[in-house]
Amino acid sequence: MLQVDHVSFSYDDTPVLENINFRVKKGEHVSIIGESGCGKSTLLKIIYGLLDIEVGEVYWDETQILGPLYNLVPGESYIKYLSQDFDLMPYTTVFENVSQYLSVFEPEELNRRTQELLQLIGMTEKAHAKVKHLSGGQQQRVALARVLAQQPEILLLDEPFSNIDNFKKNTLRCDLFTFLKKEGITVLTVTHDHNDILPFADRVFVLKDQQIIAKETPKNLYEHPKDLYIASLFGEANKIPINVVKSYADTKRRIIVYAHEFRVSGKSGLEVTVNASYYMGGHYMIRGTYEDQNITFHHHRALEIGKTVFLNVSIETINQRLNL
Numbered sequence: 001m002l003q004v005d006h007v008s009f010s011y012d013d014t015p016v017l018e019n020i021n022f023r024v025k026k027g028e029h030v031s032i033i034g035e036s037g038c039g040k041s042t043l044l045k046i047i048y049g050l051l052d053i054e055v056g057e058v059y060w061d062e063t064q065i066l067g068p069l070y071n072l073v074p075g076e077s078y079i080k081y082l083s084q085d086f087d088l089m090p091y092t093t094v095f096e097n098v099s100q101y102l103s104v105f106e107p108e109e110l111n112r113r114t115q116e117l118l119q120l121i122g123m124t125e126k127a128h129a130k131v132k133h134l135s136g137g138q139q140q141r142v143a144l145a146r147v148l149a150q151q152p153e154i155l156l157l158d159e160p161f162s163n164i165d166n167f168k169k170n171t172l173r174c175d176l177f178t179f180l181k182k183e184g185i186t187v188l189t190v191t192h193d194h195n196d197i198l199p200f201a202d203r204v205f206v207l208k209d210q211q212i213i214a215k216e217t218p219k220n221l222y223e224h225p226k227d228l229y230i231a232s233l234f235g236e237a238n239k240i241p242i243n244v245v246k247s248y249a250d251t252k253r254r255i256i257v258y259a260h261e262f263r264v265s266g267k268s269g270l271e272v273t274v275n276a277s278y279y280m281g282g283h284y285m286i287r288g289t290y291e292d293q294n295i296t297f298h299h300h301r302a303l304e305i306g307k308t309v310f311l312n313v314s315i316e317t318i319n320q321r322l323n324l
């Protein structure tokens, strides 16, 4: 089990993390999300032992993970950190990069394991290409296979698909997260992309103002976001009074509604003046105003600027947000 107890950290005099506490079970997959600059990468670096913490402790089972003051070479064999800096051997081949840490005394196993990992990252055909001739996205995939070849017990991934195009990303993330579960590897993934989180994470930790403000399953977090900050990590979201979309509701409570949950209707609901329509492929994203509040919603066609429309929300969505 990974145990992070009362961890606080500052860069010089700027506090970044304050009293962070959590446990991650063996084989669990946790996503760490939050706005840019909130300290996600810093947290991974602390767990890997790249930074010295002023307060708190990090343990993997019985072993304390210490920073560079106490441990000059970070990264014990049980833990691997895949950062934006891929740490590859550019003048050798993809195969050599991936197999470097496998035993040469078991050539068949070395070959089998390397081929398995090359297949996982979709690079079998590039096995004999030199790494320096690969694109950024291909190098990122090789870096991933290289850390997996070292069979870590815990894997820290910092934006693991940031350089990879959508076409490859969907297959890769599905194959990778299935592989990690099968191998029982504990994973912490820092990401901005909710497609990395919703289908794959067991739990999501949300960082804000130096603290973890939520530790939930992806489904709970998405369906019952505590505030707009959390909802906005999953897409465009709005906070509106219930009684405006359901006139019979005698409550002034406000709920969060994702942009795709609004329906445009004839004459009752949230009265919105349209300011702009943006083509998004499968739908238009419409920006408008209700009283002085900005509202974003989806619609199947563009709407005229200045037009007034009424938005409704289904009773199922309202009940879900109210936890009924």
Ligand SMILES: Nc1ncnc2c1ncn2[C@@H]1O[C@H](COP(=O)(O)OP(=O)(O)OP(=O)(O)O)[C@@H](O)[C@H]1O
Binding pocket: 011, 012, 016, 034, 035, 036, 037, 038, 039, 040, 041, 042, 043
């Ligand atoms: N080496 C450093 N020295 C000083 N400040 C730093 C250093 N590294 C990061 N910071 C600052 O610490 C804060 C947290 O940075 P961090 O990289 O952990 O954020 P993040 O949540 O991973 O951001 P992003 O999502 O943009 O990658 C930021 O304000 C950043 O500017």
